[in-house]
Every structure is written in structure tokens, then in C-alpha cells.
Amino acid sequence: MTDIVFSESDRLEIGADEYRLRRERVFRLLAEREIDALCVFGPTRVAYLSGFFFSPTERPIALILTANGQVAALLPNLELSHFQQQGPKLDDSAIYPEYPGGGSGRHPLLFLRDLLSRLGVLGKVIAADVDGYEHRWGYRGPALSAVLEQPVQADVALIDDLRMVKSAAEIALMTEACRWGDHAHRLMQDSIRVGSEELLISHGASLQATRDLLAELGGRYVPKAREGLPANAMFIRGANTAHPHGLHESGAVGVGDVLVTGAYGVVGGYESELERTMIVGEPNAEFQRYFAAMLAAQQVGFDALRPGRTCAEVESDVRRFIRDELGMDDLVRHHTGHGFGLEGHEHPFLDLDDHTVIEPGMVFSVEPGLYVPEFAGFRHSDTVVITESGMERLSLYSRELDDLVVAG
Structure with missing residues (x-):
């Protein structure tokens, strides 16, 4: 069906160039659909676009891609070094101490709101695979649209169709x-x-x-x-x-x-x-x-x-x-x-x-x-x-x- 792409000495994993090409496809898709930014919460979708594989817990993680080619992430502090080991170089990030707040007094999605503001997309057209982080392991949190106080175009097909x-x-x-x-x-x-x-x-x-x-x-x-x-x-x-x-x-x-x-x-x-x-x-x-x-x-x-x-x-x-x-x-x-x-x-x-x-x-x-x-x-x-x-x-x-x- 296809040419063999791994030699007998290659590590058996997707390489950085293919992850970059995947993100570039998303950048083009955002421009075509006149979407200013995409927030990706699904762990498999995050891995598909970044190469960052992790064990999902109650701590929200999100990858943000913007129509002008920026890459950013919302990460709990305990995953920061892990992302740096696997993922691409980020243009910006929001690192929160812990869920539900770790003493910060702020829900992690509020850190995401600040990040989107710094990226210059708050108030513009924002899409997401799902409207907020999924409820797993006791996580409780608002919809992304509620945190941003604006509509969010939630559509899993934005990434899953590419897969x-x-x-x-x-x-x-x-x-x-x-x-x-x-x-x-x-x-x-x-x-x-x-x-x-x-x-x-x-x-x-x-x-x-x-x-x-x-x-x-x-x-x-x-x-x-x-x-x-x-x-x-x-x-x-x-x-x-x-x-x-x-x-x-x-x-x-x-x-x-x-x-x-x-x-x-x-x-x-x-x-x-x-x-x-x-x-x-x-x-x-x-x-x-x-x-x-x-x-x-x-x-x-x-x-x-x-x-x-x-x-x-x-x-x-x-x-x-x-x-x-x-x-x-x-x-x-x-x-x-x-x-x-x-x-x-x-x-x-x-x-x-x-x-x-x-x-x-x-x-x-x-x-x-x-x-x-x-x-x-x-x-x-x-x-x-x-x-x-x-x-x-x-x-x-x-x-x-x-x-x-x-x-x-």
C-alpha cells in the first residue's frame, strides 16, 4: 500500500516534521473558515497536533492554534517539563499551579482566558473541539463560552476529519x-x-x-x-x-x-x-x-x-x-x-x-x-x-x- 517510511534504526513514532505539517493544515483551515483561534481540549487531538502524549486527569490541558500561525498551550505546572520534552516550541503559554486552584483562587480556565487575551483573539471568532474541558476524575468547570462570555464554535470534526x-x-x-x-x-x-x-x-x-x-x-x-x-x-x-x-x-x-x-x-x-x-x-x-x-x-x-x-x-x-x-x-x-x-x-x-x-x-x-x-x-x-x-x-x-x- 505504501512505501516503508521507517528504517531499521528509526524510532517508531511520528516525527516533528509531520506534527508541524498537521498544524499547518489547521492554520489553513482556520483561515478558510475565518476562525481566529482554535482551542483543542481532547487529549488525543492534542497529541495528534503536538506530539504531546500525557495521562489525562482532572487538570485541564488545551492546545491553542491561531489563524496567524501561533501555537500556545494551557498547562498545569506538573506537566510543563513533560510538554517541553515532547511538544513544539510555544509562542505563549498559561501555566496554572493546580486544580481546582492550588491556592491561586482561580479556576484553570481563567488562565486560559488570559492567554487568549494576550494572543489578541478574545472577542474574535474562537472555535474548539468541545466547549470546555471534559468532566473526568472529579473535574468541575464551566463551559469555555461561559468563561469567555462569547460564543464558541464547538466542533470535534475540525480535527477529527483531518485524522x-x-x-x-x-x-x-x-x-x-x-x-x-x-x-x-x-x-x-x-x-x-x-x-x-x-x-x-x-x-x-x-x-x-x-x-x-x-x-x-x-x-x-x-x-x-x-x-x-x-x-x-x-x-x-x-x-x-x-x-x-x-x-x-x-x-x-x-x-x-x-x-x-x-x-x-x-x-x-x-x-x-x-x-x-x-x-x-x-x-x-x-x-x-x-x-x-x-x-x-x-x-x-x-x-x-x-x-x-x-x-x-x-x-x-x-x-x-x-x-x-x-x-x-x-x-x-x-x-x-x-x-x-x-x-x-x-x-x-x-x-x-x-x-x-x-x-x-x-x-x-x-x-x-x-x-x-x-x-x-x-x-x-x-x-x-x-x-x-x-x-x-x-x-x-x-x-x-x-x-x-x-x-x-
Whole structure:
């Protein structure tokens, strides 16, 4: 799909030049829309534009971009050195002592108001991804529009639309993430035995895959989070799989259990997705029927993906096949897939009500599922990238039943 952009000695992360180009796209967008400044609160959007990855807490952080090319930030004091280590040079900043005030007697968003005033945009046209900081970890705060005493054009699409089509570097990172998701899944599948505990097998495989990743990549691997592992795998079992997002259960794997798995890697902050439906012991006729139906529906999804079509048209093809060819429309619980990159789910969605036009460079999961109450769920998920003529799988784990049987 794309030329390899990382050499065997490169650190596996987006470089400063690409972050600068992203900000320049925003500057042009602001000028086109006659917006004087944009305040970005969403942690993933801040990272996308600046390279500053952080652990979001109750302390508001905002990146400010102005139409005349200025870059500024609202930061708590405890993140200042962290931003200086990762982020771009700032034209101005507002550093507050602590939330809710740290003795200053002032809410952090009042510091942001002062910053916007110094930038010369207060009272002018201001936009934001959301109208103020999100309420997490006990944070309480007013809307940005209330603090500024003026309207704010709140629109997550201002940044998220730019994130839909991935660059060559992003696709390279996601390809590497897929490789490690596949590896984690292989370790997990090879470890499952009758009597295994799903939690212990899941976490054990994730830890071993992470050891393997770090041993191979060494200093090229750049963690972008405080939590989680670079390579992960898990599964749920039995009738619990009839819940698309069933939680782990205690107890042991048994003969006849259907397993629905999930595995992913995280490289340079970018994620992958791999899911498989498996069986412990010889599959009976009922299992084989639903497995074959699910596999055929996923293939319809693969075949439907190409530039110029809409996400809704892809979903329509899959749903029509499930309804008219399989007669299983009542077993559908969710749409066919979603975009992703820095987040596990991103806009757009392969959904009947998403009319986004598909373009080369978009990355999707393809995961139509069939869920049989009191029996099992059936879902494969693969990471795919849109090419000039169709799509290409980045997750390469086998989809075939013969390769997904665990010895009973």
C-alpha cells in the first residue's frame, strides 16, 4: 500500500516534521473558515497536533492554534517539563499551579482566558473541539463560552476529519502494531488448554508478547502511555460470547467452548485490531454453520470497501447479504466496523447512517458479527487499509476454521 517510511534504526513514532505539517493544515483551515483561534481540549487531538502524549486527569490541558500561525498551550505546572520534552516550541503559554486552584483562587480556565487575551483573539471568532474541558476524575468547570462570555464554535470534526486519512508514517506504525497483535494472538492460542483460566492465559500471552516486542525493537519502541502493554491478547468463552462486549468470567475452558478473542498492538501511539472466533474440540454442525456465515459476511465487507463509496453503502451490502442470503438479520447487534488509529474507535463508521466517502489511506476494522442467544457469538475482526482500488489487510492472522480449533 505504501512505501516503508521507517528504517531499521528509526524510532517508531511520528516525527516533528509531520506534527508541524498537521498544524499547518489547521492554520489553513482556520483561515478558510475565518476562525481566529482554535482551542483543542481532547487529549488525543492534542497529541495528534503536538506530539504531546500525557495521562489525562482532572487538570485541564488545551492546545491553542491561531489563524496567524501561533501555537500556545494551557498547562498545569506538573506537566510543563513533560510538554517541553515532547511538544513544539510555544509562542505563549498559561501555566496554572493546580486544580481546582492550588491556592491561586482561580479556576484553570481563567488562565486560559488570559492567554487568549494576550494572543489578541478574545472577542474574535474562537472555535474548539468541545466547549470546555471534559468532566473526568472529579473535574468541575464551566463551559469555555461561559468563561469567555462569547460564543464558541464547538466542533470535534475540525480535527477529527483531518485524522481520517492516514499518512504513510501512520500506516507503517499501524502495520507494525498489527504484526505484534498477530504475535500476541498466536502466543495466546498456543497456550489455551482445557482447564485454562481465561484471565491467566490472556494476561500471560500479553506479557510474553510484550517481552518479545521489547527484545526485538529495543530502543526503537517509544511508549506513549503510562498504562497498558504494547502487545495484548484476550478471550471470552462459551455463551458469554453472545454478548458482543462480554466481560471476563472466572472458571476454566471446557470442551465445546466457543472462544471470541481480541488482540492488538500499540506502536507510536497507534493501535491495531484482530479478533477471531475459535472452538475448543471438534466443531459440530451448528458451530460450523454460523462460523461459515460470519466468515462469508466479513468477505462481503472486504469486497465492498473501495474509494468513492460511502461507509453506509458498505454496511448496506453486508446487511443485505446477512438478511437476504443468510436469513440471519435478527442475529446482528452492531455495525460492520469503524475507523481507528490513535484510538480504538475513530470516525468514520461502517454504519447505515454514516455517509462519509471512503478514501485511500483510511483504516478500518471489518467485523460483522452474528450473535446466537444462549449459544455463542461469531465475529472476526481485521485491520484493513483502503488502497487506490480496494482494501488491503494489515492483520494477517488466519481466518480459516481449521486453523482456529483448540485441541479438546
